[in-house]
Amino acid sequence: MSEDEKKIHMKRPEEQEETSMEQDNVAADAGVAKLAADLDDLRQTLLRRQADFDNYKKRIEKERTDDAKRTTARLIESIIPALDSFEQALTVHREAEYENYRRGFELIYKQLLENITKLGADRIDPTGKLFDPHAHQAMDRTETTEHEDGTVLQVFQPGYMFNGRVLRPAMVRVAVHPAAASKANTH
Numbered sequence: 741m742s743e744d745e746k747k748i749h750m751k752r753p754e755e756q757e758e759t760s761m762e763q764d765n766v767a768a769d770a771g772v773a774k775l776a777a778d779l780d781d782l783r784q785t786l787l788r789r790q791a792d793f794d795n796y797k798k799r800i801e802k803e804r805t806d807d808a809k810r811t812t813a814r815l816i817e818s819i820i821p822a823l824d825s826f827e828q829a830l831t832v833h834r835e836a837e838y839e840n841y842r843r844g845f846e847l848i849y850k851q852l853l854e855n856i857t858k859l860g861a862d863r864i865d866p867t868g869k870l871f872d873p874h875a876h877q878a879m880d881r882t883e884t885t886e887h888e889d890g891t892v893l894q895v896f897q898p899g900y901m902f903n904g905r906v907l908r909p910a911m912v913r914v915a916v917h918p919a920a921a922s923k924a925n926t927h
Contacts, residue, residue: 813902816861820900820908823852856900864899864910866892875899877909887915 751811755848826849830842853863871878871890879896892912899910 760922808845809903812859813905813907816859816900816902817857817907819852819856822858824897828850861907862900862901863894864901864906866899866910866912867895868892871912875901875906875909876912876914878914879911880913881916882913883918884915885917889915889917891915 750775826845830849833842857863866872866876869892870888871892876892876899880894882893884893891914892910893915894913895910896913897908897911902909
């Protein structure tokens, strides 16, 4: 037996009991500390999982919204040619005998236009505005000094936007100053 062990055996029973209680308290404190650390780890894990789940919900909701917008944009893009056909049909026959048909076509055309507007589409009518290559497609240019260089003079086919995105650019005729036009031809 070592000296320390002999001292422990030589202690009175009350002292041995106190030492045993101190050892039990130390062991209990260590157990409580371990349980507290485990509890803290579980809380942190729970908070991370809740944050991950919240982010997941937000991402899924955004994807659903984006999918709905893409679907709506495709629907509007598919209706635009029908609107163009109605516009062409309305400009062709101006005779009195076609008046009843014209009114019917005009009503249908207005309904289609109102419905795509309700869906969020905006018609691009740039007449008199400056040419914007992001929203307009120049089909022709006219040399003139009566208008500012780059002004849209005529719209051949209207364009459409949806949620800030161009679905179809407006096809336009653009004013060009004669000096700018001759410079463009020489380069």
